Amino acid sequence: MHKEIQPKILYFGTSVVLISTINEDGTPNLAPMSSAWWLNQSCMLGMSSKSQTAQNLVRERECVINLPSIDLIPAVDHLTLLTGSNPVPESKAKRGYRYEADKFGAAGLTPLPSQLVQAPRVKECPVHLEARLINYHSFEEPSSLVAMEVRIEKVHIEEGLLLDPDSNYIDPSKWNPMIMNFCEYFGLSEQRSASKLAPVFGPNSGE
Template sequence: MHKVVEPKILYFGTPVVLISTLNEDNSVNLAPMSSAWWLNQSCMLGMSSTSQTVINLLRERECVLNLPSSDLAHAVDRLALLTGRNPVPERKANVGYQFEPNKFETAKLTPQDSDLIRPPRVAECPVQLEAIVEQVHNFELPSSLKAIEVKIIRVHIDEQILMTGENNYIDPEKWSPLIMNFCEFFGLSSKLHPSRLAPVFGPSPGSVSKSN
């Protein structure tokens, strides 16, 4: 039996992304988000324009998308209910958000220089994607939400999660991304079933181009 319900959120499980951006005074902001999806070499980020991250993205037009492993849940959780915005927007202050200018220190994470852009990477994250803003779309008007399209211009991967003997392929069995599932932190289970798509995109002989 299905029931008609009105859930407050529809977060069906997506990877957590730690976005690093530069503030106007060149200090660094770091914020967790998880409304992100990927297509080819681009990513669409769903974020509220009341966040310091979106303010920074609109001005600087660059960011690093750092993907934590499931064992970094505690670090990500230290950043929850914090904002780099001062003063804290009223709606956030009302639910307990506080201003925090030193997010890397608070999360006990380490900044690492990027190659092509100014915001730093998060050294502890095995996937670090340098990205530039391509387009900004309003989302669900009249809300403050934005869908921000970013293009990945450099990919850094911890060699421990690469397929053995392959430089350009991540081995999904060697990595457990941190997943936000209905506001709770999850990891991924092990592989459930072989995929008929895998050989098409994988490193097997005769594989086809990754473009969509």
């Protein structure tokens, strides 16, 4: 039996990412978000256009998408309810957000210089994706949401996640992404079966 409901949110489970961008004064900002999905060498990021991150990304046209594994939940917790917007927008202040100039320090995370973009990487994250903004699309009014298409231009992976040290392939059994499922954090469960796509795109596909 299915039942018709009217859920307040439709967060059916996506990766949590930490986006680093550069503020107008040249300092770095860092924000957790989870409306992110991947297509080929690109990523689509859904955010409020009022967030400091979206404003930085649209102005500077570059960012780093850092992927935390589940052991970084405490750091993500420290970043929750912080904003790089000063003053704090009224709607956020009402929800308990406060301004934080040093998000890296507040979360106990370490900035690492990037190679192609000004925004720093997050050392503690096993995956860093340096990216450039290609396009953005505003959602229909009265929403303030924007979908931002970014192209991944450089991929940094913690070596321990690779199939072997010289490989361009990540071993999915070693990567444990942080998943936001509705408003709670989950990891992935163990692999359930082999996929028919693995021989087509995987390390033994001959490509």
